[in-house]
Amino acid sequence: xxLLFASVLFAMQVTAVTPLxxxxxxxxxxxxxxxxxDGLLTQASSEGELKPTLLHWDEGxxxxxxTERGFYTNGSPPTWLGEQLDGEFRDRGLAYNLRVTYxxxxxxxxxxxxxxxxxxxxxxxxxxxxxxxxxxxxxxxANGDPTGPTLDEVANDGTVRFYAPDLDAxxxxxxxxxxxxxxxxx
Amino acid sequence: MADxxxxxxxxxxxxxxxxxxxxxxxxxxxxxTVIYTENLGTRSNDVGGDDAIAYERAAVxxxxxxxxxxxxxxxxxxxxEFAAELDRWAGWSREHTLxxxxxxxxxxxEGNTTGTQIRHTNSSREFTDAGGATDWTLATGVEHTPEFxxxxxxxxxxxxxxxxxxxxxxxxxxVVITDDAGNEWWLEIYEDEDADGNPIVVAETNxxxxxxxxxxxxxxxxxxxxxxxxxxxxxxxxxxxAGTYSIEYENAGNVEGQYGLFVDIDVAREANAxxxxxxxxxxxxxxESPYTTPxxxxxxxxxxxxxxxxxxxSSVRVSPEGRHE
Numbered sequence: 032x033x034l035l036f037a038s039v040l041f042a043m044q045v046t047a048v049t050p051l052x053x054x055x056x057x058x059x060x061x062x063x064x065x066x067x068x069d070g071l072l073t074q075a076s077s078e079g080e081l082k083p084t085l086l087h088w089d090e091g092x093x094x095x096x097x098t099e100r101g102f103y104t105n106g107s108p109p110t111w112l113g114e115q116l117d118g119e120f121r122d123r124g125l126a127y128n129l130r131v132t133y134x135x136x137x138x139x140x141x142x143x144x145x146x147x148x149x150x151x152x153x154x155x156x157x158x159x160x161x162x163x164x165x166x167x168x169x170x171x172x173a174n175g176d177p178t179g180p181t182l183d184e185v186a187n188d189g190t191v192r193f194y195a196p197d198l199d200a201x202x203x204x205x206x207x208x209x210x211x212x213x214x215x216x217x
Numbered sequence: 218m219a220d221x222x223x224x225x226x227x228x229x230x231x232x233x234x235x236x237x238x239x240x241x242x243x244x245x246x247x248x249x250t251v252i253y254t255e256n257l258g259t260r261s262n263d264v265g266g267d268d269a270i271a272y273e274r275a276a277v278x279x280x281x282x283x284x285x286x287x288x289x290x291x292x293x294x295x296x297x298e299f300a301a302e303l304d305r306w307a308g309w310s311r312e313h314t315l316x317x318x319x320x321x322x323x324x325x326x327e328g329n330t331t332g333t334q335i336r337h338t339n340s341s342r343e344f345t346d347a348g349g350a351t352d353w354t355l356a357t358g359v360e361h362t363p364e365f366x367x368x369x370x371x372x373x374x375x376x377x378x379x380x381x382x383x384x385x386x387x388x389x390x391x392v393v394i395t396d397d398a399g400n401e402w403w404l405e406i407y408e409d410e411d412a413d414g415n416p417i418v419v420a421e422t423n424x425x426x427x428x429x430x431x432x433x434x435x436x437x438x439x440x441x442x443x444x445x446x447x448x449x450x451x452x453x454x455x456x457x458x459a460g461t462y463s464i465e466y467e468n469a470g471n472v473e474g475q476y477g478l479f480v481d482i483d484v485a486r487e488a489n490a491x492x493x494x495x496x497x498x499x500x501x502x503x504x505e506s507p508y509t510t511p512x513x514x515x516x517x518x519x520x521x522x523x524x525x526x527x528x529x530x531s532s533v534r535v536s537p538e539g540r541h542e
Contacts, residue, residue, distance in 0.1 A: 161271070
């Protein structure tokens with residue numbers, strides 16, 4: 032009897048099931064998170080709410096407004112997208128990273144963190160959108176108002192800096208970037 | 218016999234326990250495999266359609282941002298230039314889609330752009346058509362005019378007026394815009410007198426908005442309703458006319474200067490152009506005024522998006538406001 036009990040115990044220890052173990056239920060949750068991330072970006076893009084976050088930039092300090100390390104680690108930018116991400120993910124016990132991938136002067140992809148909550152787990156989901164930045168786009172101030180200089184002005188002023196370079200000075204396009212949301216359960 | 222059972226009982230229990238333990242482990246492994254198989258089935262229930270739609274949206278947004286598109290130099294093909302502009306964007310955006318192993322492209326459907334730039338650049342020429350007619354139609358069936366200006370009028374306050382402009386109401390130069398419902402807006406440019414009896418040139422619309430033309434640097438913007446140096450401006454024609462409308466000149470022999478329009482139709486296909494209202498810009502350099510060159514107001518773009526599970530192709534008509542159904 033003791034041996035039977037010990038063998039059951041052994042089997043249970045060998046095949047430990049944790050909340051993060053792969054299962055059908057987990058997969059459904061991941062699919063839902065994927066749909067939420069996609070839906071959020073779709074809504075933000077159709078309402079023009081991606082740029083206020085991408086351009087929430089302090090050109091003097093070359094960081095996103097109000098950050099010490101250049102990106103947000105505790106909380107999100109005070110923009111529509113930041114509030115929605117907090118509401119959909121952080122408030123429900125999910126971690127998320129938000130990052131922007133731009134084309135550098137050589138035309139290669141480089142990534143800049145906007146919100147960084149750590150390294151994503153294997154179960155992370157991600158959603159992306161392509162956004163075109165124009166020379167005439169205006170940087171947002173710390174209050175979220177479009178009162179700053181245009182990207183073209185920043186590019187031509189040696190004392191201030193934006194994270195992405197102007198791809199072609201003769202072209203109205205400044206840079207073509209990809210914004211990405213990565214979310215996972217903690 | 219009973220002795221044998223008694224002696225072997227411990228060994229039997231040991232083997233049975235081990236068999237049960239292994240069975241449990243195997244059962245869990247099999248169940249896990251079943252679950253994982255189920256996962257593979259549900260993991261990617263989406264073949265990437267969302268990405269294709271998102272790419273199409275980005276391409277349409279960018280195309281709309283470039284419109285309305287015109288090139289001032291008549292020697293440059295605006296449609297080809299626009300196609301090259303969109304091609305550059307396609308190259309940049311492809312850097313991002315290729316990172317996800319998806320191939321995306323967007324291109325202008327050749328011969329499927331609509332729009333005309335009308336120019337009159339010879340400042341010492343009257344606003345008559347190419348054949349010299351003083352009352353003539355510039356364009357009909359127009360729905361959008363993103364640009365319409367009149368400038369470089371021969372007004373010089375330091376000397377006497379050059380008798381270009383008419384005084385009498387029936388002889389004044391007039392821009393008449395009439396929509397299909399019969400709503401009419403017009404603008405007159407004529408010679409008048411100021412309070413001291415000195416001759417001045419004024420621009421006046423049929424609603425009574427009136428502005429003095431200060432000098433030859435003054436530009437009248439008929440779309441925005443502004444006249445340089447005139448605080449109130451004039452009422453823009455878009456407040457009066459709606460839907461499709463025609464743009465006509467009357468008494469065009471009583472005005473000189475420059476004007477420019479950008480309309481959303483192909484004027485070359487209109488009856489008045491076939492009868493020789495405009496000169497061919499390719500016939501001489503610089504072109505004889507007035508002339509038309511193609512510009513892009515509406516454009517049809519072809520979008521393709523491919524990955525290992527999906528091939529998506531679509532054709533979208535785009536105007537400056539975005540997707541045009």
